[in-house]
Amino acid sequence: MESSTTAAQLPSKTSYGILIIMGICHLLNDSLQAVVPAMFPILETSLGLSYTQLGLIAFSLNMVASVMQPIFGWYTDSFPLPYALPLGMGSTLCGMLLLGLAPSYTVILFSVMLIGVGSAIFHPAGSRVAFLAGGTRRGLAQSIYQVGGNTGQALAPLITAIILLPYGQKGALWFVPVALLSVFLLVLIANWYKGRLSSFLIRKKVTEQQTKKPKQRIYKALGIVLFLIFARSWYISCMTNFYAFYLIHDYHFTIRSSQLYLFAFLAAGALGTFLGGPLADRFGRKNIIFFSLAGSAPFTIILPYVSASAVIILLLLAGFVIMTSFSVTVIYAQELFPGKVGTMAGLTVGFAFGMGAVGSVALGIAADFIGIASTIKWIGFLPLLGIFTLMLPSDTVLKRWHQE
Template sequence: MNTATTSQKTTKQSQEMTLRVLLIIGLCHLLNDSLQAVVPAMFPILEKTMSLSYTQLGMIAFTLNIVSSLLQPAVGFYTDKKPIPYALPIGLTSTLIGVTLLAIAPTYSIILCAVLLMGFGSAIFHPEGSRVAFMAGGQRRGLAQSIYQVGGNSGQALAPLITALILVPFGQKGALSFTPIAFLAVMLLLYIANWYAHKLVEFKPKTKAVQTHNKALTKKVSIALSIVLFIIFARSWYISCMTNFYSFYLIEQYGFPIKTAQLFLFAFLAAGAIGTFFGGPFADRFGRKNIILYSFILSAPLTILLPFVSSTIAFILLLIIGFIIMTSFSVTVIFAQELFPGKVGTMAGLTVGFAFGMGAVGSVALGAIADVMGIITMIKIVSFLPILGIIAIILPSDDLLKKWYA
């Protein structure tokens, strides 16, 4: 009887949301991604000091993101079978070394080595961080994933402020000021890793049961995952364009100084972070598929209009677009995880890693287009990408997805 009572207590605890852990892992995600954001934030500085082309800047972003995108699914796949709680602080240590090297790098090749280390750290952090959010979320997975992801997107949103307040006045070496941030993240992740190691005891039986059930997955599930990845492709290329190149567009189109351009970009990314947070609770209430679909239906007309308006209207549109398009960010991760129950790390690594990878490819491709056709033309072409996300209309409904695993 005592054993049954203990089992029921354990089950109840595993279903409850652990807000403390979610807030800490969300903060660590913010710290991790703010360090990653130092790289694109440094682009205007590197373009001037090292005379780099748009293609070379795109290659830096490619190196950072492609390493992360290739390794994330592999890390997630391995840790689904054999979780490694202390991989989290190890990954942030790699990022700490990378950001330090980035600050003192004298050549283009050493910058590539620095971002390689940062990409490796990000690859380890993201699937394991998502697993922590999944375990701490209980039955409120949409909200839990939003708390975790909004940390990351808030960190990315800090990039323009980093440029305006730190990198413009202090230059490349200003990145050294982020080493204490990286060290703080490592310390916090040691605490999370200890919680993670104890929490695994509750999740092992459930994981084994689900893995057995996964053998019955149908072809429809694979098709649904392909659609999710295509949607991520469309969103990632658009976000990559805005993050890496929109500031150059503002400088050329409106004659803005670097600081003003970065503040516009901050508005877009900050609105996106807010959208990321609300996306999860909206999905818990209105359905995963609906939030994914409407994030593209509502944002597409606005992205197409954006390059043709005055700077004042552009600022307003950036706020609206950022909020709407990023409501789907955490939801696509949850949708993929529910398509393949028991493969939390693999799906987090695949979806977020795919987003990084597509952003990496997009950085190089869009940089090359900007070099050939001009930054203004490239921005106008990319504005049509969100239309592709309307393919979400053929995703299975939430109710149908539940029936597949009933």
């Protein structure tokens, strides 16, 4: 047992090739998922949908992913399923095919639920692969993995401008080959994962034996992390689903130009996601989480009040800063509960999706009642909740807790 423990504790080499392929797969997965909100301006016109109905589409997509992610993550922590990754992408493929051909609002809701199921399976499994391939550089590994997803989400406005505007709803069919490519790549990843599963299970067993039962303060810290994810997710949800309408209505942008501005925000967020992990490795998880939320507040608050020429600058700053915590909150939660890699990844990312889903509906209703401009102005204050990061234990204190 002693030799197994020693081997399990030795730092493993970072597998950059696997991380890059996993990042590409995450990009493809989330770009497929991003087709749904990218189609909102098309669906609003073709089906005459209200903001509330559009919010319900986003709710159906994200809530399915949110509820299933922690459940699937918890299950696969005990019973790993290497080939779940390509199977999950198969569900997304079916959803994309149905979305492009859906004749009614009801069928659209069903199709996005299939995409949500695929996302729920993909994310905790993908995070576990990133954890295993990352070795001792967990922050960097999660950033490489997560930046793929955020880059895929950032492509949504370009998808609208380049594909959905010319081809309408059937433009979703263009992404079926993308899903097929993703299935192929994920089969390769699953083969690699299967070959290293035994060593991962040994390391996980040793970690669980050495980790004492979590105390109340650990659960309190997790609650704070989830609260911070709520604040970030609602702001991102508002920007992703409704900010384009604000630019169209209040700044008189065209659909195409509004999507390009939204792309700038999301692309800056992808860059922030990539740099957030390495910065957390250097400066600490808690410090980067605080910087991400509280540091973005000045930009999000004044954004609705600046001229059109200054909007792009604030979008870049706000998007970059607020997303530096995206991968870091996942790592922080995993370090709160060592050995629960999939569960914590599923919980944090799933909770982010769930809060985005609830936010989509709530903010859609708000936009219908108080107007899109007022909604954008009020939502800019949400990042101020980042002040609650000060209640989290520092990285050093967290390590000491687990040694007590």
